[in-house]
Amino acid sequence: MSEVVQTKLGTATDAPGTRGPSAQSAAQGGTSPVKSVDGLGQPLPSAQARARAVLKLDAPTYDRALDCVHCGLCLPSCPTYAINGLEADSPRGRIYFMKGLADGRIAASAAVTRHLDLCLDCRACETACPSGVVYHELIEETRARLAAQRKLSLTDRLVDTLSFRVFPYPGRLRLALLGPRLLQKLKLWGWVMRMPLAGKLGKLRDMLPADGPVWEGRLQTFYPARAPDGQRRARVAFFAGCIGSVLFQDVNRQAIALLQRAGCDVLVPPAQGCCGAIHHHSGRPQEAMGLARRNLAAFLGEAAADPPSAADLPDFIVTAIAGCGAMLREYDHLLPSVAAAQVFARRVRDISEVLAELGLPAPQRSLALTATYHDACHLAHAQRVTEAPRSLLAGIPGLKLVPLPESDLCCGAAGTYNLSQPEMARDLGMRKIRMIQETGASVCITGNVGCAMQIQSEARRLGVALRVVHPVTLLHEAHFGGDSRRLSSSR
Numbered sequence: 001m002s003e004v005v006q007t008k009l010g011t012a013t014d015a016p017g018t019r020g021p022s023a024q025s026a027a028q029g030g031t032s033p034v035k036s037v038d039g040l041g042q043p044l045p046s047a048q049a050r051a052r053a054v055l056k057l058d059a060p061t062y063d064r065a066l067d068c069v070h071c072g073l074c075l076p077s078c079p080t081y082a083i084n085g086l087e088a089d090s091p092r093g094r095i096y097f098m099k100g101l102a103d104g105r106i107a108a109s110a111a112v113t114r115h116l117d118l119c120l121d122c123r124a125c126e127t128a129c130p131s132g133v134v135y136h137e138l139i140e141e142t143r144a145r146l147a148a149q150r151k152l153s154l155t156d157r158l159v160d161t162l163s164f165r166v167f168p169y170p171g172r173l174r175l176a177l178l179g180p181r182l183l184q185k186l187k188l189w190g191w192v193m194r195m196p197l198a199g200k201l202g203k204l205r206d207m208l209p210a211d212g213p214v215w216e217g218r219l220q221t222f223y224p225a226r227a228p229d230g231q232r233r234a235r236v237a238f239f240a241g242c243i244g245s246v247l248f249q250d251v252n253r254q255a256i257a258l259l260q261r262a263g264c265d266v267l268v269p270p271a272q273g274c275c276g277a278i279h280h281h282s283g284r285p286q287e288a289m290g291l292a293r294r295n296l297a298a299f300l301g302e303a304a305a306d307p308p309s310a311a312d313l314p315d316f317i318v319t320a321i322a323g324c325g326a327m328l329r330e331y332d333h334l335l336p337s338v339a340a341a342q343v344f345a346r347r348v349r350d351i352s353e354v355l356a357e358l359g360l361p362a363p364q365r366s367l368a369l370t371a372t373y374h375d376a377c378h379l380a381h382a383q384r385v386t387e388a389p390r391s392l393l394a395g396i397p398g399l400k401l402v403p404l405p406e407s408d409l410c411c412g413a414a415g416t417y418n419l420s421q422p423e424m425a426r427d428l429g430m431r432k433i434r435m436i437q438e439t440g441a442s443v444c445i446t447g448n449v450g451c452a453m454q455i456q457s458e459a460r461r462l463g464v465a466l467r468v469v470h471p472v473t474l475l476h477e478a479h480f481g482g483d484s485r486r487l488s489s490s491r
Ligand code: SF4
Pocket: 067, 068, 069, 070, 071, 072, 073, 074, 075, 091, 092, 095, 125, 128, 129, 130, 131, 132, 133
């Protein structure tokens, strides 16, 4: 990083309270320093300063920034701080910047926005924070407000087009993948892989799983319960995800088969679409709200306008994709005045929670594997689901599950982060691979397809033999047999 902005709390090695003059100038975007300061050395915001601030936060969000008491307990859990040790790339530093922008103390200079952009929105700081700071709402609202003021490079525009106009639409994604998939079938993809492509474009190429159908099919709209004891235990609606339903449809099929075995009737609403996470985390709340409304209508039907009694609704809305699950659980926050959004959000569950709660019969097959488990941020930090997948995996005969150091430190995937910030994503990916190697495991298990793509592509880039799978893939193998290797993201 060529230019660094320090906060008043200093860099990792500075004593608290220090703030370099050149950094101060960068933070203020070249404006003259404000004279009056508060007890912590901060310039006091005047009414005029607040009025001309580039960042206008909603009052509740602004108040949440004030909840931060600068204790620094979140710093060790922040992935960007773990990589570069800069206070400006820590949760505390970013909160300081956001409050400074909202107070009109500093300008949204290139350096300031770069530190904010580098945040993965992984929410590890929320898990660590004793003061209950709801950091993600602060960064997401800040991004939404600053997005309109940005100038994008040509590559950024291309990545944005793919992120917002292609990935969220399974039909368009299938079309976009037609060429690469045909090249894979013709064994010409290896040639493309050797082509030198700059940062974001190269990452995009590397992320494509090595195997898959040329044209992925759709799921059925209904799958009946098939528990061995004949019991029907729940009626669930399944969320397949936009990228998930094209690149990881086999994981969806495995998840549905396990739900059936646990005694669930599984509905797959055909009108469902992207959860909106890519948009929401990138400062496009209006588009995220539109997608949320579409899913409310798809999953609740008439209930989206007027929620009926619980008897008319699915018991759970289930997904196997942690990033989507975290977003679906946030619909109540995204659409606070829509009653159906509250009903919807309360029913969302990760697949591991439902399988653990309803119970599966004992698996018939043994899997002689040594594996380790990576906690996807949007499962561990956003949904606070850590035990259910581990307990399900512990029930697989022969599977040796070894603990992964820093298991809940982000791998660098974070939605489209590995495209927008390829250098930090690569550093985090390398760190994750190093930790996995320390365990001696040959398989890494993770509950988010984005993490699977990131970890697998980093392993391949580094020449490390590693199979990366979703927990349901191993559960499916243990229950139904067969080598579902092709169904994972393994290369
Ligand atoms: S742990 Fe919470 S209160 Fe402490 S610095 Fe981090 S965000 Fe602020």
